[in-house]
Amino acid sequence: MNSEWYLNIENILFTAAMLLYLGAMVLYFLFLVMKRELFARVAGWVIGAGFLFHTGAMVVRGIGAGRLPLTNQYEFATSFAWGICLCFLVFLWKYRFQALGAFVTPVIFLLIGYAAMQSREVRELMPALRSNWLAIHVSTAIISYGAFGVSFAVSLMFLLRRRMQGNSFWEEHIPQEQKLDLISYRAASLGFLFLTFVIVTGAIWAERAWGSYWAWDPKETWSLITWIIYAIYLHLRLSRGWKGKAAAVFAVAGFICVIFTYIGVNTFIPSVHSYA
Numbered sequence: 001m002n003s004e005w006y007l008n009i010e011n012i013l014f015t016a017a018m019l020l021y022l023g024a025m026v027l028y029f030l031f032l033v034m035k036r037e038l039f040a041r042v043a044g045w046v047i048g049a050g051f052l053f054h055t056g057a058m059v060v061r062g063i064g065a066g067r068l069p070l071t072n073q074y075e076f077a078t079s080f081a082w083g084i085c086l087c088f089l090v091f092l093w094k095y096r097f098q099a100l101g102a103f104v105t106p107v108i109f110l111l112i113g114y115a116a117m118q119s120r121e122v123r124e125l126m127p128a129l130r131s132n133w134l135a136i137h138v139s140t141a142i143i144s145y146g147a148f149g150v151s152f153a154v155s156l157m158f159l160l161r162r163r164m165q166g167n168s169f170w171e172e173h174i175p176q177e178q179k180l181d182l183i184s185y186r187a188a189s190l191g192f193l194f195l196t197f198v199i200v201t202g203a204i205w206a207e208r209a210w211g212s213y214w215a216w217d218p219k220e221t222w223s224l225i226t227w228i229i230y231a232i233y234l235h236l237r238l239s240r241g242w243k244g245k246a247a248a249v250f251a252v253a254g255f256i257c258v259i260f261t262y263i264g265v266n267t268f269i270p271s272v273h274s275y276a
Contacts, residue, residue, distance in 0.1 A: 006064025083146030
């Protein structure tokens, strides 16, 4: 089978996933607006189906390209969205509150929409990318960013819930502030752990490829800034019991930094990481 056949199948699966994510987002919004649990239950199944189609698109892409689909803007953007969806489904299964989907699905849809605007051309890998470190480095980044995305969404819920005191629907379907704070902290901790792996494996890979562990490339610098932001967040929480609104705002700011590290640096600042 030629690469064009794989590309056509990937396009079908990718488009189906994007439409399913859009459908899930609309259903979650209807759940909040119309206050009917049926919309949330259906949305859960729809986003699960979207995740399966999304996974299929990535697998087909990898088979057609003969490599892991993690090496350019399109591939990493769609993987970023996939990572957030994976982390969302894990946290949804663990904590069982559907309202989280109304805050996560817009992020997933925007990222997969961004991916849809990128070139899907399959290109030969540059020499620096022909390494076994690629799979470790980029896959840990996907999980890290996905966990930070969930922490961001839960923190938004925390901030909004404080304004919805006395609303019986919100009281019933959104956990108490203490639980939201704990979930956001756990997601941020997971993201921080994997971001540490990202930086360490990236440094090792850079030394193998370019002879230097650290070159202060813009993406390296902003990854370090992101790491420092979350390190401060975790330090203040563990050493001073820092919780509540301030912690939620910090988690939101941290994810904004994650987005800039990925999209902003690639768009506005020349970098050796421009391929991802």
